[in-house]
Amino acid sequence: MLHPSASLAREVHHAWCGPSLLVVDPKGGANGGLGGWYFRQTRFLRQLRLLIDGAEPFACSVAELSPAELEATFLHPEVRSGGGGGSGSGGTPSGGGRLLFRNLDLRLRYRVRPASLEVTAYLTSRWQDALELAIAWQLDADYATIDQAMFDDAAASPGAASEPAEGGVRFRCVDCGLPLATLVSARPDWRFEAGQLVTKVTLERQQTRVLGLVVRAVDGSDPIDEPAERRREERLASWRGSRMTLHAAAETPFVEIAERAAEDLGSLALLEGPADEWLTPGAGIPLYQSLWARDALTATWQSGLIDRGDMLEDVLDRLTRQQGRVDDAARDEQPGRILNQAKTDLRSRTGRTGFDLNYADVASPFMYLIGLGYHYMLTGDRGYVAARYDAALRVADWARRQGDLDGDGYVEYLTVSPNGPTHQGWKDSENAVVDERGHQIRPPIAACEIQGYRYVGLQFLALFALVMGEVRRSTDLWHEAAALKERFNRDFWLEEEGFLAFGLGPDKRPIRALTSNAAQCLATGIVAAEHVPRLVRRMFEPDLFSGWGIRTLSTTNPAYNPLDYHLGSVWPVENASIVFGLRRYGLSDRVHQLVTGLYDLARLWPDGRTPECVGGYGREEAGHPGAYPRANRPQTWNQSAWPLLTQCLLGFVPLAPLDALLVDPVLPPWLPELTVSRLRVGDAVATLRFERDADGRTHFHVLERKGSLRVIEQPWLESFSTDSWERLAMLARSAVSHVTR
Numbered sequence: 024m025l026h027p028s029a030s031l032a033r034e035v036h037h038a039w040c041g042p043s044l045l046v047v048d049p050k051g052g053a054n055g056g057l058g059g060w061y062f063r064q065t066r067f068l069r070q071l072r073l074l075i076d077g078a079e080p081f082a083c084s085v086a087e088l089s090p091a092e093l094e095a096t097f098l099h100p101e102v103r104s105g106g107g108g109g110s111g112s113g114g115t116p117s118g119g120g121r122l123l124f125r126n127l128d129l130r131l132r133y134r135v136r137p138a139s140l141e142v143t144a145y146l147t148s149r150w151q152d153a154l155e156l157a158i159a160w161q162l163d164a165d166y167a168t169i170d171q172a173m174f175d176d177a178a179a180s181p182g183a184a185s186e187p188a189e190g191g192v193r194f195r196c197v198d199c200g201l202p203l204a205t206l207v208s209a210r211p212d213w214r215f216e217a218g219q220l221v222t223k224v225t226l227e228r229q230q231t232r233v234l235g236l237v238v239r240a241v242d243g244s245d246p247i248d249e250p251a252e253r254r255r256e257e258r259l260a261s262w263r264g265s266r267m268t269l270h271a272a273a274e275t276p277f278v279e280i281a282e283r284a285a286e287d288l289g290s291l292a293l294l295e296g297p298a299d300e301w302l303t304p305g306a307g308i309p310l311y312q313s314l315w316a317r318d319a320l321t322a323t324w325q326s327g328l329i330d331r332g333d334m335l336e337d338v339l340d341r342l343t344r345q346q347g348r349v350d351d352a353a354r355d356e357q358p359g360r361i362l363n364q365a366k367t368d369l370r371s372r373t374g375r376t377g378f379d380l381n382y383a384d385v386a387s388p389f390m391y392l393i394g395l396g397y398h399y400m401l402t403g404d405r406g407y408v409a410a411r412y413d414a415a416l417r418v419a420d421w422a423r424r425q426g427d428l429d430g431d432g433y434v435e436y437l438t439v440s441p442n443g444p445t446h447q448g449w450k451d452s453e454n455a456v457v458d459e460r461g462h463q464i465r466p467p468i469a470a471c472e473i474q475g476y477r478y479v480g481l482q483f484l485a486l487f488a489l490v491m492g493e494v495r496r497s498t499d500l501w502h503e504a505a506a507l508k509e510r511f512n513r514d515f516w517l518e519e520e521g522f523l524a525f526g527l528g529p530d531k532r533p534i535r536a537l538t539s540n541a542a543q544c545l546a547t548g549i550v551a552a553e554h555v556p557r558l559v560r561r562m563f564e565p566d567l568f569s570g571w572g573i574r575t576l577s578t579t580n581p582a583y584n585p586l587d588y589h590l591g592s593v594w595p596v597e598n599a600s601i602v603f604g605l606r607r608y609g610l611s612d613r614v615h616q617l618v619t620g621l622y623d624l625a626r627l628w629p630d631g632r633t634p635e636c637v638g639g640y641g642r643e644e645a646g647h648p649g650a651y652p653r654a655n656r657p658q659t660w661n662q663s664a665w666p667l668l669t670q671c672l673l674g675f676v677p678l679a680p681l682d683a684l685l686v687d688p689v690l691p692p693w694l695p696e697l698t699v700s701r702l703r704v705g706d707a708v709a710t711l712r713f714e715r716d717a718d719g720r721t722h723f724h725v726l727e728r729k730g731s732l733r734v735i736e737q738p739w740l741e742s743f744s745t746d747s748w749e750r751l752a753m754l755a756r757s758a759v760s761h762v763t764r
Contacts (some may be wrong), residue, residue, distance in 0.1 A: 029627040029647045031634060031656060037308050040091040041137035041255060041294030042247075042367065043240070044169075044312055044372065047071075047578050050082040051095030051131060054161075057172050057309065060140050062240035064312055064368035066172055066180075067205040070163035073131065073144060073239075074219075075099050075156055080129050090290035091136070097129040099670075126150040137255045138247035142236040148226035160213075160220040160236060164194035164205050168368035169310055181369070187215040200373040202243030208233045222306055253419075255294040256302050262289050267329040269669065270698040277622060277694050281633030282667035285329050287632070287657045288322065293335065295367070302337035307635060307655030311574065314365045316342055317449075320390035322663035324397045324597060328675060329666045331383035332401040334396055342391055343414045345420070348383055352439045355383035359421030361391045363447075377442035385426060385436045385447045388418045389476035396483030399490070403679035403705045408487050419500075422477060432510055433469040433527065434477055448473055448526070449540060449597070450575065454582075455589040456525065459535040461581030470526040472540045474511050475547030478504050512551040521557035523550070537567060537577040539597055545604025548741065555608055555743075562601075563613065570642030571624040572598040572617065578639070585639035586649055592636040593623055593648060599664035599671075606671040609742030611689045618668055619691060624648065631665075632657045673697070673713060673723075679705035682731045687738040688713045688721035698726070707732035 033742040035057055038045045042342045044061040046053065052072040053059045060068040072079060081101035086094045101124065130145040148154050167180035175657040181199040190210035192215040211234075212218045224232050240247075247255075253319055266285060271278045291304040293314065305311055320342075323335035347360035354377065355363075363384035368374075371379040392415055399408050426434040436447035446455050448470035456464045481504035488497035515524045517533060523541035524533035542562050544550050550558060562568065567580040572593035576583055598621055605613045625631040627647055638649025672694070674687030684704050690697065695715040702709045707730030713723045725734050738745045 027627055027647050028629075029650070030629065031650055031654060035309075036085050036087060036093055038087065038089075038091055038093045038133055038135045039290065039312065040135045040310055041292065042312065043135050043137055043140065044309060045093065045133055045140060046137050046309055047085065047093060047095070047133070050079065051085050051087065051093075051097065052079075055177075056175075058161065059172065059295075060135075060238055061169055061309075061312075062138060063242070063372075064169045064366065065203070066165055066167045066169070066177075067203070067240050068140070068162065068207075068238055069165045069167070069177070069452065070161055071142075072161040073129070074159040074161055075127065075129075077157065077159070080127070090287060091134060093133040095133075097131070098125045099127040099129065100124055117685065127154075127517045133620045137252045138240045138242075139249075139431050140238040142238070144234040145231055146224065146226070146234065147231040148228055150226075153228075154226045156224045158222050158224050158234065159205075160209065160710040161218065162192060162207060162220060163218060164196075166196045166199055166203060166369055168314070168370050170368070173310060179761040185215075185218075191215065191220060196369075196516075199369055201369065202241075203369070204241040204243075206239045206241055208237050208239075210547040229366065235536075239670055253678030254298070255301055255679055258298070259289060259292060259294070262292075262302060262330060262333060265330070265333075265701065265703075267702050268700045271694075272696055275694065276626055277633070277698070280622075280625050281665040281669055283630050283632070284662040285326070287400040287662045288326055288329075288334065288659065288666075291657070291659050291662075292337075296341060300337050300341040303341050304334060304338075304659045306660070307658040310653070310655055311658075313367050314341070314362070316362045316364065316387040317384055317390050318660050319597065320394045321389060321600075322660040324390075324394050325596075325660065325663035326666040327397055327401050328677065328702065332398045335398050335401075336407070339391070339394055339398065339411065342387075345380065345412055346414055346417065353442075354379060354381050355438060355440045355443050356380075357382065357421055357425045359388070359417035359419075360425075361387040361418065363387060374381065377440060381440075381443065383436075383438050383440060383443035383447050384451070385434055385470075385473050386449055386476060388421060388426070389473070391415070392418055392483050393476065395574070396479075396486060399483075399486070399680065400677050401679055401704065403682075405490055405680075408490055408638050412487055412491055414482055415487055419481070428467050431469075431531070433514075434473050435468040435469045435527075435645040436473075449543065450538075452588040454587070457536050457576070457580065457590070458525075458528075458532070459537075459580065461583075464528050464534055468526045468534070470540060471511075471515050471523050472543040472547075474507065474515070475544040475549040478507050478549040479547045481507065494673075508549050508551070512554065516551075516554055521554075521561050523554075523558065536580055536582075537561070538551050539567070539573045539575045539594070541600070542601045542604065545598060545608065546600045547604075548607065552741070559608075559610060559613060560737070561618070565641065567640055568617075568620075569593055569618045569648065571637065571648050573601055574639045575636075576639075583639070586651060587592065588636065588651060591639035592651055593624075593639055594660070594661075595624065595633045595637045595664045596660035599667045602668060602671050606674070607739040607741050609738055609744030614671060615688065615691045618672065619693070621664070621668065622693070625665075628656070633661050634658070635661065669697075669699075673699070673711075676737075676739070681733075682707070683733045683735055684709070685735050685737045686711070687722060687736065687742075688723055690715040690721045704732055706730045709734070 042063045047215045059066040080097035080099035083096045126149045132143045134141040164183040165180045167177040185196040195207040196203035213222045292302045307314040319338045347356045360382045363381045366378040428435045485497045485500035525536045525538045526534045575589045576591045632652045634656045636651045636652035676685035698712045700710045710727040
C-alpha cells in the first residue's frame with residue numbers, strides 16, 4: 024500500500040538562522056505577501072527579484088538545502104507557445120530572434136546568516152552568440168512585522184526611505200522609533216535607479232557569470248556585526264558536532280526523521296543576547312521566531328539527551344535573568360513568575376503590543392523547575408543547581424501566594440492585562456476551554472495538567488533542597504507534593520467516565536469535557552496508580568484517538584472541530600509527552616500504538632516535519648488528517664518530540680549524579696535495530712546498539728564508553744509490567760553483561 028503524501032496549502036519556502044528569516048514564493052523570489060527577508064520578526068526587505076532584460080526568468084524548482092540555505096533554478100526565456108511535441112518543443116524566439124527559448128539558465132543560492140542574507144546568482148549562456156544582458160535586482164523594504172505580513176496588514180507598517188550607497192542601496196525605517204536600516208551591496212558594478220540595482224553582463228556561449236548580493240540588517244539599538252555573526256555560527260557548529268546521533272544498518276525513515284528533527288532543533292536557536300543564551304530556541308517558522316518560554320523549556324527537556332542539556336541550559340539562563348521581580352499588571356508579571364513570551368518585532372519593541380515581555384502563563388513556572396531538574400539528571404552539576412536554587416524557590420513561593428488565587432491548594436489562572444490571553448494553561452487559545460456541553464468556560468480555571476506540572480516541580484524542588492543540604496525543607500516539599508497528588512485524585516477524577524476533569528471552573532466544579540490534558544497528567548505521575556488502566560483505555564477510544572494521535576477534544580463534544588487549534592486537533596508534541604507517560608507505567612503495547620501513529624503522521628509531510636498541529640480527522644474517515652490553517656512547519660517542540668520518542672523506545676533514564684543510565688528498550692517491529700552514538704550523561708560518552716529479536720524482545724550492547732557510566736537494565740519504578748524478581752534479574756544481567764566491546 025502506498026503511503027500518502029501531504030503538504031500545506033501555503034506554498035512558500037523558508038530559510039532561517041537565529042533571528043534572521045527568508046521567505047520566498049514558488050517563483051524563487053519575494054514580492055509582497057508573506058515574502059521577504061526578516062530580522063527580529065520585522066521585514067527588512069519586502070521585495071527581492073532578479074530581472075533579465077526587464078523580465079522575470081521562469082522558475083523551475085526551489086530546493087531547501089539546509090535550514091539556512093535555499094537554491095532556486097530558472098530558465099530564460101520560457102516557451103511562449105506549444106507546438107504539439109510536448110513542453111520542450113514548439114517555442115518561438117524571443118527579442119526578435121536574439122535569444123531562442125531556454126538558452127539562458129540561472130541558479131540563485133540564498134544563504135541566511137544571523138543578521139544578513141547572502142545571495143549568489145550563477146548566470147550561464149547556452150546561446151550560440153555573445154549576449155549582452157541587462158540584469159536588475161528589484162528591491163524594496165517596508166519594516167512590517169511578520170504578523171502584519173501574514174495577515175495582509177503591511178500597509179500599516181512604517182515604510183522606508185531609500186538612498187544610493189556605495190555599490191548598492193540603503194533603506195531606512197521611517198518614523199518607527201528605532202534606528203533600523205537595510206544595507207544592500209552588490210558586486211561587481213551596480214547602480215541604483217528607480218527602485219532597482221542594475222548592471223550590464225556580457226556572456227559568451229557556455230560562460231558563467233557569478234553575481235553577488237549581500238543584505239545586512241542594521242539595528243542601531245542592538246547590533247550584530249560580522250564578527251558577532253561568526254561567533255554565533257561557530258557556537259552552533261560546535262553544538263552540531265557534539266550532539267547525539269542515530270544510525271541503522273539500512274537507513275530507515277525513522278532515523279531520517281529523527282536526525283532531521285535534531286538538525287532543526289539546533290537551527291532554531293535564536294542566537295540572541297549574551298553568549299550563554301544563544302542556543303535558546305524560537306518556537307517555530309515562520310510566525311514564532313521568538314522566545315515562548317514553555318515551548319523552549321518543553322522542547323529542550325524533551326530533546327535533552329541529544330545534547331546533554333546544552334540548549335536547555337541556555338534557556339534556563341535566560342529565564343532566570345528575566346524572572347518576574349515586581350507586580351506589573353500590564354505584563355501579568357509577579358515576583359517569582361517565569362516569562363511567557365518575549366517578542367522582538369518592531370511593534371513589540373516600541374511598546375505597541377505589550378508582548379516584548381509578557382508573563383501570562385501558568386505552565387512555564389513549573390516547566391522551569393522541571394527543566395532545571397532534568398538538567399541535573401543529565402549533568403550531575405550541583406553548582407548549576409545551587410546558582411539557580413533561589414530562583415526555583417521563588418517559583419514555589421509564587422505558586423503558593425499568587426498562583427493559588429483562592430487558597431484551595433491548586434494553581435488557577437486569571438489574566439489581568441487587557442492585552443493578555445484569556446487562557447494560560449497548555450491550551451491557551453481564546454476558545455480552548457469548554458465543558459461537556461461545548462459551552463465556553465471563563466477563568467479563573469485550575470487546569471488539570473498544570474497541577475501535574477506543579478507536582479513534578481515540587482518533587483524536583485525537594486531534590487534541589489536535598490542537594491543543598493536542607494533535609495527538613497526537602498522533606499516538607501516532598502510531603503507537599505504527596506498531598507497535592509492525593510487532593511488532585513479526589514477532586515479531578517471522574518469516576519463515571521473513568522477519566523480526569525479538564526479542570527476546575529470558577530465555581531470549583533469539575534469541567535467534564537474529555538480532553539488530551541488528562542492524558543498529559545500521565546507523564547507527570549500525578550495520576551493515582553489505580554486510575555491509570557481506566558484512563559488509558561478511555562484515551563484510546565475512537566473519539567479521542569484518531570489513529571494519528573490523541574485529539575485535544577473528544578469528537579463527542581458539541582464543540583468538536585477537527586481543524587480548530589485546541590478543539591479536536593492533534594499535537595505531536597503533546598502526544599510525545601503522552602508516550603512518555605505510557606512508558607513510565609510500562610504500557611509498551613500502547614507506546615507502540617501511539618508512536619506508530621505519530622511515525623505514520625510524520626511520513627505524510629516532507630522531511631517528516633509535521634505541522635504545528637494537524638486536524639482531528641480519523642484514519643478511517645479521511646485520507647490524511649488535515650492541518651491547522653497557517654500552521655508553522657517546522658514547529659520547535661514538534662521536532663523535539665522525536666528525541667523524546669527515541670528515549671521512550673529505548674527506555675533511557677539518565678541519572679548523572681549517580682554516574683548511571685537506566686535502559687529498558689522496547690523497539691517496535693518496524694524498527695528492528697538502532698545504534699545511538701555520542702550519548703552524553705554526566706562526563707561520560709557512550710555508544711549503544713539495540714536489536715529486536717524474533718520473539719519481540721529488545722537486547723542492547725554497549726559498544727563504546729568513555730568516562731564513568733554504569734548502564735543498568737531497569738524500567739521506571741511505576742512500571743506495571745515488571746515485578747520485583749524481574750527487576751533483580753535485570754540488575755544481575757547488567758552486572759555481568761552489556762560491557763564495553
